Amino acid sequence: MRLRSLRLRLLLAAACAIALALTAAGLGIVFLFERHVERRIGAELDTYLNQLAARITFSEENTPRLTGKPADPRFEKVYSGLYWQVHDEGSQAALRSRSLWDATLKLPQDRPALGTIHIHDIPGGPRGTQLLVHERRLAYATPAGEKILRLAAAIDRQEITALSAAFGKDVLASLLVLGLALLLAAWLQVNVGLRPLAMIRRGLAEMREGRSERLDVDVPAELAPLVGELNALLESQAKAMQRARDRAADLAHGFKTPLTALLADARRLREKGEDGIAAEIEHTADLMRAQIERELTRSRIRNAAAAPVDVAAVATAIINTLRRTPHAESLVFETHVEDGLAARIERDDLHEVLGNLLENAARHARRKVLLRAARQGALVRIDIEDDGPGIPAAQRDALIDRGKRLDASGAGSGLGLAIANDVLDHYGQTLTLEHSECGGLKASFTLPA
Structure with a gap:
């Protein structure tokens, strides 16, 4: 079985090297000790021979x-x-x-x-x-x-053997202590050596969370080429995405004129009394425009680092705009946003999410739209509720996935919830739809704080 842990591989290699080195050292020390003892005893025997020779x-x-x-x-x-x-x-x-x-x-x-x-x-x-x-x-x-x-x-x-055996036991105990100390030193060395890799991992996590754009290049020389290649790859990816966004914008502008012409044809048909055909054309054009907007929203989502955005400021701006629309001018907008609350998300993305959800709530509310936002651990939780008719539980997931309209008679394409969910998905979050205590729909999501 292959070891997939680099730390474990290095520690096992160090342990094997230490064991071999200490074993060789122990055998060598005992051998040298035995030779020294033998020479010392030999010198004593030579002294006895000299004493015998002198006394004969x-x-x-x-x-x-x-x-x-x-x-x-x-x-x-x-x-x-x-x-x-x-x-x-x-x-x-x-x-x-x-x-x-x-x-x-x-x-x-x-x-x-x-x-x-x-x-x-x-x-x-x-x-x-x-x-x-x-x-x-x-x-x-x-x-x-x-x-x-x-x-x-x-x-x-046997006397020499006994001395060597006793010395060998002492050496073994000393080498075991030394081996443990060397293993501890090897563990520290491996952890210090792998620390730059942990820094790279944290850097990648920060990029995924949108807190940085590139990896820090202040790394050891051995890892500098890897970091350079990763940053170059990220730069290339960013340029490719920018080109894709530009092409999507060009495509949207290209569709704008044909859609405008199509709606003009629908108006002429309606003037001629062809209301049924005109309604079908307007509905089809409405769906096409909404689908284009959804794809444009996806293409605009950036991978760049996101600075904290004031939730209250964005929400207030959107609500002020909605109050000027016919279907929302008579509604009451209640906001309960924690002071100084900020979410780590691109301002345009937060505007896209809150705009779609608040507009959807205003379109279905009878008298009131409620917005709550508060910090929840390392996240920001935002709830948007209305007192409208609500949505049956069995139809909520399909509404997010496909942007399906449940009221075909109203204005708009009904893709607002799906667009909001697409944006949140980029930040690793999900839009949740529930029954509201106000009687209508409750849309909830979280964002990094």
Whole structure:
């Protein structure tokens, strides 16, 4: 299974690298410690050989003997793990430490050069132990002639192994603590290293919410090309959308003259008494004009960052305009807008939404239109209600989706609610239609604060 988390990948890679490095370091440290201990013990064994060599004398029978013994008390303890032995190559006589008891050091059968120290690992020591042996052949002048003696000092390998094992446990504990510290450092490093990506993500979220137009270019050099490409793509997209809006505006102007001519034909037909045909032509032209307005509204919606817009100011301007229309001049408009309330939306877009909803409410209201706006957490909630006949619940969703008119006799195309929903959809919001306590329809929506 592929890991899709970059942070987890980096942490796993760091953990593996740390584990391998600490394992290699631990093995290397233990190996070096064992070699150091072995050299240190070897130096002690060489000292014992020198002590033995200095204290050897010969009896009247020309047999070797010691005038004194090495001072280490372990030589006097049976099977203590530290041993010495002096072997006469001629007479095969041997002197040995008390620690050997009834055993002997079984030295190799070779004949090393005189005076040099040879190091052996021999099995079969006392109680079957493995021994590290330092051996030296020396020639002594005696009245009976030259004597060749083999001096050997040995120590049980188990002592070196025990020291290494104890040291290894100490090293393991230290490396575990070090490994945890390195993992913590790696976690901090990964989080610091990925922070610029989090900044880019927040920048994209701000662009989606309309709070900025481009990504901040103040990023590490490794991410600068990515940010530059994203900004270039956004610039190209903005230019393409501007061209699309311009083409849509040109298209609307192109349709204006044919629609005007079509309505003129309808008036002439009505003057000739063809009221039925004239009504059909006017209805068709009305639908065409409304559909064009809806598509133009969609094309005008911008992706640019939106500054906070005063909700009360926009609502007041729209209501003042509606009061001059025939169907709204007798209505009462009640507004309850929280002081200083602002929504993060393009002013033209807010005007489009409130204009369509207030006009729709005024067209169906009997006496009153109510507008409420207040902050709701990080959002602004706006409710527009009327005391008209309302809309059955089963027909509300279809009205938003298709802009269907429920009263074919009234003026306008009935696409106002659908246009408002299209604009809100761009900001990630949805228009909600409910029954109003005033008796008619309640249209509600939210916007970023």
